[in-house]
Amino acid sequence: MEFQNGKSIFLQIADSITDKVVNGEFPAGKKIPSVRELAAEMGVNPNTIMRTYSELQAMDIIENQRGIGYFVNENAPKIILEGKREEFFNQVLPEFLKQAQLLGISATELKKHIEKIN
Numbered sequence: 001m002e003f004q005n006g007k008s009i010f011l012q013i014a015d016s017i018t019d020k021v022v023n024g025e026f027p028a029g030k031k032i033p034s035v036r037e038l039a040a041e042m043g044v045n046p047n048t049i050m051r052t053y054s055e056l057q058a059m060d061i062i063e064n065q066r067g068i069g070y071f072v073n074e075n076a077p078k079i080i081l082e083g084k085r086e087e088f089f090n091q092v093l094p095e096f097l098k099q100a101q102l103l104g105i106s107a108t109e110l111k112k113h114i115e116k117i118n
Contacts, residue, residue, distance in 0.1 A: 001042055009044060010051040017052070018061060018080045021072055028074045032062060
């Protein structure tokens with residue numbers, strides 16, 4: 001995984017894991033890689049993965065079953081999608097509309113281009 005500047009590595013890893021949960025690569029109820037396994041795979045310090053897992057636990061995306069490992073919460077896909085939708089409507093869409101307005105793009109023009117894409 002290539003990391004970007006401007007966002008903490010542990011948050012970038014958390015985003016990667018949530019994407020894998022949503023696309024089914026890490027199914028609800030199933031075990032995810034251990035801290036050491038994921039750290040080795042990503043080429044980061046295990047403490048970074050621990051911080052990632054702590055963040056995901058706080059979000060109710062994963063849960064720790066002592067002595068067994070970390071598992072994807074049954075409600076994780078729903079929780080993730082709700083969070084991403086909220087982020088889209090509260091952050092991404094307002095910025096998008098601001099840029100469209102600055103560029104003089106009308107709602108009609110936007111609708112036409114959206115329909116082309118779909």
